[in-house]
Structure formats: structure tokens, C-alpha cells
Amino acid sequence: MGILLTISDLLIPVTVLCIVVFGCLQRMDIYEVFLEGAKEGLQTVLDILPTLIGLMAVEVMRAGGLLDILVRLIRPAAEAVGFPAELAPLSLVRLVSSSAATGLLTDLFAKYGPDSFLGRTASVMMSCTETVFYTMSLYFLSVGIRKTRYTLPCALLANLVGIFAAVALVRLVF
Numbered sequence: 001m002g003i004l005l006t007i008s009d010l011l012i013p014v015t016v017l018c019i020v021v022f023g024c025l026q027r028m029d030i031y032e033v034f035l036e037g038a039k040e041g042l043q044t045v046l047d048i049l050p051t052l053i054g055l056m057a058v059e060v061m062r063a064g065g066l067l068d069i070l071v072r073l074i075r076p077a078a079e080a081v082g083f084p085a086e087l088a089p090l091s092l093v094r095l096v097s098s099s100a101a102t103g104l105l106t107d108l109f110a111k112y113g114p115d116s117f118l119g120r121t122a123s124v125m126m127s128c129t130e131t132v133f134y135t136m137s138l139y140f141l142s143v144g145i146r147k148t149r150y151t152l153p154c155a156l157l158a159n160l161v162g163i164f165a166a167v168a169l170v171r172l173v174f
Contacts, residue, residue, distance in 0.1 A: 047141055058093055058100045083167060086118055087125065091163050098131045121170040128162030
């Protein structure tokens with residue numbers, strides 16, 4: 001175990017040293033290449049900034065209790081169609097952020113258990129759905145697409161089908 005800890009402690013410094021040595025052997029201006037990479041990294045951050053702000057908004061809604069209020073509002077309609085209202089926040093947050101949805105998933109596991117109906121359904125739902133808004137903003141912005149046409153309605157419909165398929169599959173199998 002001590003050897004693995006030593007290796008993990010040395011991994012980053014040795015990697016940086018190898019990059020610097022390789023750059024020197026290739027007679028590159030290492031500092032200029034570093035600055036160019038830093039500029040590209042900042043541009044990438046600026047490109048995905050709206051997505052990062054959206055992720056932060058999801059966390060604020062979650063911490064502020066808005067998702068709990070949403071569950072109480074949706075519960076009658078959800079129960080009427082046979083959908084567990086406790087999964088509504090996960091369904092909505094999954095559209096924006098996979099990491100925030102994973103946080104909600106672990107909360108569901110802690111409260112109901114991973115082998116419960118809700119835990120299993122949430123797990124299948126995470127596999128049957130996509131982070132539509134994050135994916136669209138990241139990929140479409142990176143290639144400069146401004147008009148998405150039917151992408152958003154079709155992606156939302158596919159997510160809805162995935163959500164109800166998850167509920168139906170868990171009821172059928174378990």
C-alpha cells in the first residue's frame with residue numbers, strides 16, 4: 001500500500017517533469033506553449049460558462065427547498081398516472097446536470113435504499129435519460145450551431161419516454 005501512495009504522490013510531478021524535458025528536447029518554447037494552452041483553456045471555460053451557471057442554479061434550487069415544494073405540487077398528478085412523485089426532482093434535474101442528478105440519486109438511496117422500488121427505478125432512469133440542456137449547450141456551442149430546430153422537443157420526448165420506460169421496466173422485472 002505504501003508503494004501505491006508513493007507512486008500517486010509522484011505521478012503529477014513526474015508527468016510535468018517529463019513534459020518539460022520532452023519540450024526541451026524538441027527545442028520548443030515551453031512557456032509560449034503553456035500560455036497558448038492556458039488561453040485555450042480560458043476560452044473553453046467562457047464557452048461553457050452558461051452551463052456552469054445552470055449547474056449552480058440547480059444546486060441553489062436543491063438547497064433552498066424548491067425541489068421539495070415541486071414534489072408536493074406534482075404529487076397528485078404524478079400519482080394519477082402511476083409515476084412516483086419522489087422521482088420528479090431527479091427527472092427535472094437530470095435534464096440539466098448529471099452530477100446534480102447523481103447527488104439526488106444518492107439522497108434517494110440514503111432515504112429509501114438502493115434495492116427499493118424508488119432506488120431501482122431511479123437507477124434505471126439515470127441510464128435511460130440524458131442531460132439534454134447540458135449536452136445541447138456544450139456540443140452545439142462548440143461547433144457554432146445556433147438553430148437547433150427539432151433537437152430540443154425530440155430530446156425532451158425521448159427523456160420522457162425513458163422516464164416512463166424505467167418505471168414500467170422496474171415494475172415488470174421486480
